[in-house]
Amino acid sequence: MKRVVISGVGAVSAMGNDVSSLVKGIxxxxxxxxxxxxxxxxxxxxxxxxxxxxxxxxxxxxxxxxRSMGRMSIFAVQAAEQALSNAGIKHDELTSGRIGCIIGSTMGSAKSLNETFEIMLPQKDLTQLSSMKFFQCVSHTAAMNVSQCLGITGCVLATSAACASALQAISVGYDLIRLGKQDAVLCGGAEELHPTVTGSFDVLFATSSNYNDKPHKTPRPFDRDRDGLVCGEGSGILVIEEYERALKRNSKIYAEIIGYHTCGSGMHVSQPDKNSIASCLRQALASASVSSDEVDYINAHATATIQGDKEEVKAIKEVLGDSIPVSSLKGYIGHTLGASGALELIVSLAMMEKGIIYPTMNLDNVSPDCQGINHVMEAVSKDISIMVKNCFAFGGINSVLVCKKL
Amino acid sequence: MKHKITENEIIAMTNQVFEESFEIETEKLQPQMNIFEDLGLDSLDIIDLIVALQQKFGVQIRNDERVRDIRTLEDVYRFILSLKNEEH
Known part of the structure; x- marks a missing residue:
């Protein structure tokens, strides 16, 4: 099996339209x-x-x-351009067939979907529909648009697993490179904020609603006063690459991907399940040949829902113990859903590089049901050699990635 | 009495569609311009041109065979003009 490293990063988020503004804001x-x-x-x-x-x-x-891009695809193209430039990969390399593009999202452009229905449904009339709505609305819109715009002729895939989409995209890219099917892959996720997206979580009572008059105080992962998630948007794209190729190019290497696991809970579409999360963590560590005491940092999924945070804490405690620092980034940029795995991984890589762990924002009082793990409540200096990134999605889909500093 | 649209109004409104929908500079919008070769539209753009013209002029042209014969910007002007004349 070939080794796989991360050699480029790009981001568009609520903090700004590049990686440095994202990291600086946090x-x-x-x-x-x-x-x-x-x-x-x-x-x-x-x-x-x-x-x-x-x-x-x-x-x-x-x-x-x-013309075929909704808001989320524009974010994805801009993040992809940044990641390519950051990795030092030139556009003419993208037509070799050896560089792929795997970008996940919960769905296509929410704004475009709504416009489509608004045009079509009142009179049940399709004659006023633009030819581009299809391309903006489909589930693979971000992957398709990035690959078309950049001329990528390698594998083009779209992982659609809501909040686990980006981490699954990176994991699939990792496998393609390990197996020698691709030399490098642009991978990550994209998502778009829209009242219908927040609304879909709101009808499940999974959103934050007590802080409409003080938005900076929410979401509150792991906190006693947490009351649900806050949707965000943007795109995070990483260049992952075969290790020897990155070395030959003298590229900066952010980290090596050393393992992952993704699995279904088989239990319930919305109730998170500690046992299934724990199983995913165990299998991810096993695939990386890493024991729990070797992990230096866990970047949690923790969206600030009552159930989700509690189950994740229980699983972390069971598999990784109570001493490894854990933080969630959703208090800063909201839950970027399909993009979250990539955006939060990019910030975690910055933590690894700087030797600082950023705390969980709005975690003022650890909730009694979230105790028993090492919550990072203030920034701390720490060498991070191995880190774990968690993402868990509605539909009972778990995804965990393990990275190592080289 | 319904105002009869003038030829100049049709030209101005059609040009507006090309500027707004296809981001084509005003200077390029000359009657003899081929909408494919000179203005860069493709088959997908034609679908959107039809939708935009329908909305602009309040007409239904999606199934009108004459659309297939359009090559130049002037063809578009004439086509809309003929549709408008048919209304009166």
Missing amino acids: EEKKSAVHYMEGWDQYIGLRSLVGAPAKLINEKTIPRKNR
């Missing part, structure tokens, strides 16, 4: 969560907060490429 303990103007017109929508990214410079993407 380092400065800023919250990118805001009150969403206009959302109060939706009857029954309790959560009126979100972490919106800014759509900027989209016209630098040629119209013929841009």
Whole structure:
């Protein structure tokens, strides 16, 4: 099996439109969560907060490429361009067939989906529909648009597993490179903030609704006063590459991917399950040939839902014990769903590089049901050699990635 | 009485569709321009051109065979003009 390293990163998030603004915002303990103007017109929508990214410079993407892109695909293309540039991979290498593109998301562009229904449904009339709506709405819209825009001719795949989408994309890319099917893969996730997206969690009572008048105070992962998730948006894209190739190119290597696991709970579509999370953690560590005492940091999924945080804590405690530092990044940038695995991994790589662990924002009082693990409540200096990244999705889908500093 | 749209209004409104929907600079919008070769539209754009013209002029042209004969911007002007004349 070939070794796989991360050699480039790119990000668009509510903190800004590059990796440095994302890391800087988190380092400065800023919250990118805001009150969403206009959302109060939706009857029954309790959560009126979100972490919106800014759509900027989209016209630098040629119209013929841009026309098939919704908001999330534009974010993905911009993050992918950054990741390529960061990795030092030139555009002409993308047509070799040896570089792939795997980008996941919960679904296609929510805005475009809504526009489609608004055009089509009132009169049950399809004659006013743009030819581009299909390309903006499909589940593989981000992967498709990035590969078309950049001319990528390798494997193009879209992992669609809600909040586990990006981590699954990276894991699939890892396997393709390990098996020698691709030399490098642009992989990650993209997502778009929209009242219908927040609404879909809101009807399940999984969103934060008590902080509409103080948005910076939510979400509150692991906290006593947590009351649910806050949706965010953006895209995180990483270049993962065969180790020898990255060495030959003298590329910066952020970390080596040494293992992963993804599995279903087989129990319930929305109730997280400690046993299934623990099983995923164990199998990820086993695939990396790492024992629990070798792990230096766990970047939690922790979205600030009552059930999810509690079950994740129980699983971490059971598999990894009570001493490894754990933090969640959702208090800063919200839950970016399909993009979260990649965006949060990128920030975790920055922590690894700087030797600092960023704390869980808004974790003021650890909830009694989230005790028993080493919560990071203030930034701490620590050498991170091996880290674990968790992502768990509705549908009972777990995903865990293990990375090692070289 | 319904206002009869003038030829100049049709030209201006059609040009507006090309500027707004296809981001084509005003200077390029000359009647003799081939909408494919000179203005860069492709088959997918034609679907969106039809939708945009339908909305702009309040017409239904999706199944009109004459759309297939359109090559130049002037063809678009003439096609819309003929549709409007048929209304009166």
